[in-house]
Amino acid sequence: MQNLANFDRVLKVYYLGPIRKQLNESTVLLKKLQRDSESVSGKNATIPLHFGRNEGIGARPDGGALPAAGRQSYLDTIAPMKYNYARIYITGPTIEASRNNTGAFVRAVESEIKGALRDAKKDMNRQLWGDGSGALAVCDDTAADTTVVVDSTRFLTAGQLVDIRVLATGATIQNGEAVPIIAVTGPTTFTVADAVTTTKGAHVVTRAGSVASVGGVYTSYEMNGLANIVSQVTTCQGIDPAIHPWWAAADVDATTNVIDYSDMQAMIDAIEANDSTADVIITSYPIRRKYLDLLTPDVRFVDTNEGKGGLMKLSFNNIPVEVDPDIPSDFMYFLDSDTMKIYRHADWNWMDRDGSTLKYVSGFDAYEAVLYHYGNLGVHKRNGNAVMTAITP
Numbered sequence: 001m002q003n004l005a006n007f008d009r010v011l012k013v014y015y016l017g018p019i020r021k022q023l024n025e026s027t028v029l030l031k032k033l034q035r036d037s038e039s040v041s042g043k044n045a046t047i048p049l050h051f052g053r054n055e056g057i058g059a060r061p062d063g064g065a066l067p068a069a070g071r072q073s074y075l076d077t078i079a080p081m082k083y084n085y086a087r088i089y090i091t092g093p094t095i096e097a098s099r100n101n102t103g104a105f106v107r108a109v110e111s112e113i114k115g116a117l118r119d120a121k122k123d124m125n126r127q128l129w130g131d132g133s134g135a136l137a138v139c140d141d142t143a144a145d146t147t148v149v150v151d152s153t154r155f156l157t158a159g160q161l162v163d164i165r166v167l168a169t170g171a172t173i174q175n176g177e178a179v180p181i182i183a184v185t186g187p188t189t190f191t192v193a194d195a196v197t198t199t200k201g202a203h204v205v206t207r208a209g210s211v212a213s214v215g216g217v218y219t220s221y222e223m224n225g226l227a228n229i230v231s232q233v234t235t236c237q238g239i240d241p242a243i244h245p246w247w248a249a250a251d252v253d254a255t256t257n258v259i260d261y262s263d264m265q266a267m268i269d270a271i272e273a274n275d276s277t278a279d280v281i282i283t284s285y286p287i288r289r290k291y292l293d294l295l296t297p298d299v300r301f302v303d304t305n306e307g308k309g310g311l312m313k314l315s316f317n318n319i320p321v322e323v324d325p326d327i328p329s330d331f332m333y334f335l336d337s338d339t340m341k342i343y344r345h346a347d348w349n350w351m352d353r354d355g356s357t358l359k360y361v362s363g364f365d366a367y368e369a370v371l372y373h374y375g376n377l378g379v380h381k382r383n384g385n386a387v388m389t390a391i392t393p
Contacts, residue, residue: 028322032337045343077237079378086120092365130225139198161208170213251386267334267386276336276384283332286393336384344375
C-alpha cells in the first residue's frame with residue numbers, strides 16, 4: 001500500500017534528476033556556464049577581480065636606482081544569492097485514488113511536475129537575459145483604464161499574477177498589487193479587473209512579490225542578467241564602470257541597424273583586445289535569419305557545424321551562432337562564457353528539510369511540494385563580452 005513517504009520517493013527518484021538536467025540545460029547560456037559553490041559564503045559569492053599590473057618596472061642607467069616596488073591590484077565584488085521557487089499542488093482525492101499504484105500517482109502528478117518545470121525554465125531563462133530589475137514590461141501611459149499599455153507583452157500571460165510598481169521607489173500603485181492578468185490583448189496591451197493609471201517610463205510590471213520597496217528603494221529579488229552585465233555604463237555587482245573603466249563590456253554597438261561581417265568582427269576584436277576569446281554568439285530568430293541572408297549570396301554554408309540529428313548550425317569565424325527565444329529581437333551577444341558563472345548555494349532541489357517533500361496545506365484537503373534554487377549569475381571579467389543592439393530584424 002502506498003503512503004506519503006513512498007510518494008516523496010517518487011518525486012525525488014522519478015523527477016528530481018530529470019528536473020535538474022532540464023533546468024540546467026534549458027538555455028544555450030546555462031549549458032555553457034560553469035557552476036561554483038566554493039566561492040559562496042553566507043548569502044553572497046565574493047569574486048576577486050584582478051585589474052592592475054605590477055608597475056614596479058622600468059629601464060635604468062648603469063648604476064641607477066631600481067624602480068619602486070609595485071604589486072598586483074585586486075578588488076572584491078559581490079554577487080548576492082537570489083532565491084527562486086516553483087510549487088506544485090496535489091489534492092487529497094488524487095493521492096487517495098492512486099494509493100495502491102505508484103504508476104497511477106506518477107501519471108496523476110506528471111502534468112503538475114512538467115508544468116512547474118516548464119515555467120521554472122522559462123522564468124530563469126528570462127532572468128538571465130534581463131537586467132536584474134525583475135521588470136517584465138515597462139508601462140506606457142494608461143489613463144484610469146482596465147487595459148494597461150506597456151512597451152511589450154512578450155513576458156506576460158493570461159492568469160499571471162503581477163505587480164505594477166513605481167520604478168523610483170518600488171511601491172505598488174493603486175490597484176497594482178498581486179493583479180491577475182485577465183487577457184493579453186495585443187503586443188503592447190493587457191487587461192486587468194480594476195482600472196489603473198500608469199505613466200510612461202515611471203512604472204513597471206513585475207511578477208507578484210519578486211520586487212519590493214525596501215526603505216523606499218526599488219529592490220529586486222531576481223537574478224542578475226546579461227542586459228546588466230554586458231554594458232559599459234551600468235553598475236554591476238557594486239562596481240561602477242565610470243569610476244573603474246576596466247569594469248565595462250568590451251563593446252556595445254547601439255547603432256548597428258544593418259548587420260554585416262565588419263560589425264560582427266569588431267565585436268570579436270574588442271573582446272580579443274581584452275585577452276578574452278568569444279566562444280559563442282547568441283541572438284534572436286529574426287537576426288539569425290538576417291545573418292543567414294548575408295551568407296546566402298556568397299554560398300558560404302561552409303561556415304556551419306553539425307548539430308544533433310545531423311542539422312547544420314551556423315557559425316562565424318568558427319564561433320557558434322546560437323538562438324535564444326528570450327533575447328530582445330534586435331540583439332546579438334558575443335560572449336566568453338568563461339568570464340561568468342552560476343554561483344549557487346543549492347542546485348534545484350525539493351524542499352524537504354523536515355524530512356517530507358509533500359507537505360499538508362493547512363485548511364485544505366491538499367498537499368504541496370516546493371522546488372528551490374539558491375544562486376545568481378556572476379561575472380568576473382565584463383570586458384570579455386560585447387553586444388550589438390538596434391539591429392533591424
